[in-house]
Amino acid sequence: MSLAAVTRDPLDLQSLARDLEKGTSGNGALTTFTGLVRDHNQGRTVHFLEYEAYEPLAVRALERIIREAHEAWPSAHMGMHHRIGRLDIGEASIIIVVSSPHRADAFAACRYAIERVKQIVPIWKREHFEGGEVWIEGAAADPDDERAKLTAHKIACA
Amino acid sequence: MRVTVKLFARLRDLAGSGELIRSIEAPATVHTVWQSLTAEIPSLVEYETTMSVAVNAEYARMAAVVHDGDEVAFLPPVSGG
Numbered sequence: 001m002s003l004a005a006v007t008r009d010p011l012d013l014q015s016l017a018r019d020l021e022k023g024t025s026g027n028g029a030l031t032t033f034t035g036l037v038r039d040h041n042q043g044r045t046v047h048f049l050e051y052e053a054y055e056p057l058a059v060r061a062l063e064r065i066i067r068e069a070h071e072a073w074p075s076a077h078m079g080m081h082h083r084i085g086r087l088d089i090g091e092a093s094i095i096i097v098v099s100s101p102h103r104a105d106a107f108a109a110c111r112y113a114i115e116r117v118k119q120i121v122p123i124w125k126r127e128h129f130e131g132g133e134v135w136i137e138g139a140a141a142d143p144d145d146e147r148a149k150l151t152a153h154k155i156a157c158a
Numbered sequence: 159m160r161v162t163v164k165l166f167a168r169l170r171d172l173a174g175s176g177e178l179i180r181s182i183e184a185p186a187t188v189h190t191v192w193q194s195l196t197a198e199i200p201s202l203v204e205y206e207t208t209m210s211v212a213v214n215a216e217y218a219r220m221a222a223v224v225h226d227g228d229e230v231a232f233l234p235p236v237s238g239g
Contacts, residue, residue: 034172054212054215056213057231060215060216093239117238118238119238122239123236123238125237137168140209
């Protein structure tokens with residue numbers, strides 16, 4: 001699978017890390033982030049989530065985030081996969097892997113990436129909870145919104 | 159001309175379909191397409207200020223020109239991750 005992907009299959013962190021390491025051997029840091037389906041949200045007991053994507057644009061948005069992170073932390077190389085479809089509690093919805101010579105850039109780029117995913121990637125979760133179901137709506141996606149980008153950068157460097 | 163309209167998440171639910179083929183008169187913008195859609199499905203209007211739009215799977219603005227055969231997508235606020 002390519003470094004930026006949207007898939008219905010279970011995510012494989014080891015495999016993504018191996019793919020990333022092919023081009024980055026000799027680096028001193030590899031950070032990873034795995035987002036899991038939580039069993040509660042805003043006081044509700046969650047049974048499972050259903051993710052939907054505008055797939056071609058979602059892949060482009062992931063690629064864009066990888067480019068942005070590389071511009072901000074040139075030594076950092078990133079791979080990022082997002083899963084869609086039905087996901088049960090505890091399953092991984094997103095994996096991010098960053099390799100860089102030193103840990104600071106790897107941690108920062110990884111945090112930046114997940115913040116940007118929540119801002120600009122056209123993916124939606126439908127929460128099936130105890131007593132109902134609801135579409136979760138977060139950010140109005142605008143990749144050119146420099147303020148949002150700056151917010152993600154600040155969080156990454158906090 | 160014909161455009162393919164793609165709708166996602168709650169917008170899809172409100173429209174009852176994720177993909178609609180619509181004929182509109184040229185010249186048209188994304189806004190023209192949106193107006194014809196909301197005339198047909200008024201409940202979509204609540205998303206006018208919070209949605210994003212894309213043309214042929216690239217983010218675009220409401221003022222973007224739409225051509226025959228284009229795919230125009232309307233996207234509610236995102237919640238990935």
